[in-house]
Amino acid sequence: QVQLVESGGGVVQPGRSLRLSCAASGFTFSTYGIHWVRQAPGKGLEWVALISFDGRIEYYADSVKGRFTVSRDNSKNTLYLQMNSLRAEDTAVYYCAKDHIMDVWGQGTTVTVSS
Amino acid sequence: SSELTQDPAVSVALGQTVRITCQGDSLRSYYATWYQQKPGQAPLLVLHGETNRPSGIPDRFSGSSSGNTASLTIAGAQAEDEADYYCNSRDSSGNHWVFGGGTKLTVL
Numbered sequence: 001q002v003q004l005v006e007s008g009g010g011v012v013q014p015g016r017s018l019r020l021s022c023a024a025s026g027f028t029f030s031t032y033g034i035h036w037v038r039q040a041p042g043k044g045l046e047w048v049a050l051i052s053f054d055g056r057i058e059y060y061a062d063s064v065k066g067r068f069t070v071s072r073d074n075s076k077n078t079l080y081l082q083m084n085s086l087r088a089e090d091t092a093v094y095y096c097a098k099d100h101i102m103d104v105w106g107q108g109t110t111v112t113v114s115s
Numbered sequence: 116s117s118e119l120t121q122d123p124a125v126s127v128a129l130g131q132t133v134r135i136t137c138q139g140d141s142l143r144s145y146y147a148t149w150y151q152q153k154p155g156q157a158p159l160l161v162l163h164g165e166t167n168r169p170s171g172i173p174d175r176f177s178g179s180s181s182g183n184t185a186s187l188t189i190a191g192a193q194a195e196d197e198a199d200y201y202c203n204s205r206d207s208s209g210n211h212w213v214f215g216g217g218t219k220l221t222v223l
Contacts, residue, residue, distance in 0.1 A: 035212065037158075045150070045158065045201050047212040059210050095157055101148050102203070103169060105157040 002026040002104050004096050009109030012086055020109055022079040022096035030054070030074035032099050036081050038092035039108075048094070051079065064090075086113045119147075119202055119215035126221040127192045135187045135218045137202030145209075147185035147202045149178065152217075158201065162187060189220075197222045 008020040022034065036048040049070040050059045058070055069082040079096055093108040119139040127133035137147050146165045150158040160169050162178045165185070175190045185204075189196055202215040 037214075044199075044217040045152075045203075045214040047203070047214060050212065059212075061211065097158075101160065101163040102150070102158070103160045103163070105159070107157055 002098070004098060004104055004106035006094060006096055006106040006109035009094065009111045011112045011114060013115050014087060014113055016086055017082070017084045018086060018111060020081040020083065020094055020111070022081075022106060024077045024079070024098070027098070027104075029072075029077040034072065034079045034099075035097045035102055036068075036070060036079075037095045037097055037102070037105075038090075038111075039095070040089075040092040043092075046092070049081065050100075083111070086111075088113050119204060119213055121200075121202060121215035121218045123216065124219045124221065126223055127189070128223050129194065130191050132188065132190045133192050133220065135189075135200050135220065137185045137187075137204075137215045138183055139204065139213070139215075140183055141204050141207045141213070142180060142183050142185050144207065145205045147178070147180065147204050149176075149185075149187045150201045150203065151196075152199045152201065153197075161200075192220075192222050194222050196220065 003025045005023045012018050033052045035050045051070045055072050067085045072079045091113050095108045096106050098104040149162040151161045152158040161172050165178050177188045179186045199217045201217045206213045
C-alpha cells in the first residue's frame with residue numbers, strides 16, 4: 001500500500017543540525033511532489049516545505065527559509081529534510097505528505113531542540 | 116493575506132449536521148483542502164478540490180465555498196467524527212501553503 005515512513009528525529013541542542021528522512025513505497029515516488037509539515041506539541045499544523053517531483057523546485061516557509069533544505073533521491077524513493085541552526089521553536093513532530101493535496105501522510109518523527 | 120482562520124471549537128449533537136468554516140483571501144484563488152486529525156494520529160485527508168472525497172471517506176463529509184470562505188459539512192455527525200479539523204490552501208503567492216489554526220469538533 002501507499003506508505004511514507006519518517007525517521008531521523010531525536011533530541012538536539014540549539015544551534016545544531018539534524019537530517020530527517022522520509023521513505024516512500026507503494027507508488028511512483030518520482031512523479032509526485034512531497035511536503036514537509038510539522039506540529040509543535042499541543043499546537044496546529046504548520047507547513048514547512050515542498051519539493052517538486054524532480055527536485056528542481058523547492059519552496060519553504062519563512063520560519064525555516066535559509067536554515068532548512070529539502071532534497072530527494074528518486075533512485076532511493078527517499079525524501080530528506082536537512083535542518084541547520086535549530087531553535088527551540090523547531091521542536092515538533094515532522095510529517096512528510098504526498099502530492100500537492102497531501103493525500104498520504106507518514107506517522108511522523110519527533111524533533112526536540114533543547115539544551 | 117497568507118492566513119486561514121477557523122473557529123477554535125465547534126460542537127454538534129450526535130446525528131446532527133455541523134459546518135466547519137475556513138476564511139482567507141487565498142480561498143478566492145485556491146480551493147481549500149480539509150484534514151481530520153485524531154489524538155496521537157497523523158492527519159487524514161477528507162476533502163480536496165472543494166468537493167472531492169478520497170476513497171474511504173464517508174459521504175456525510177462534503178464541501179463548499181463562497182468568496183473567501185470554504186466550508187466542511189458533516190451531515191449526521193457520528194461519534195468517530197470527533198477530531199481536530201484543519202483547512203489548507205496555497206497562499207496568495209502560490210508558492211507557500213498555509214493551514215488554518217484548526218477546529219476541535221466535539222460530538223455530544
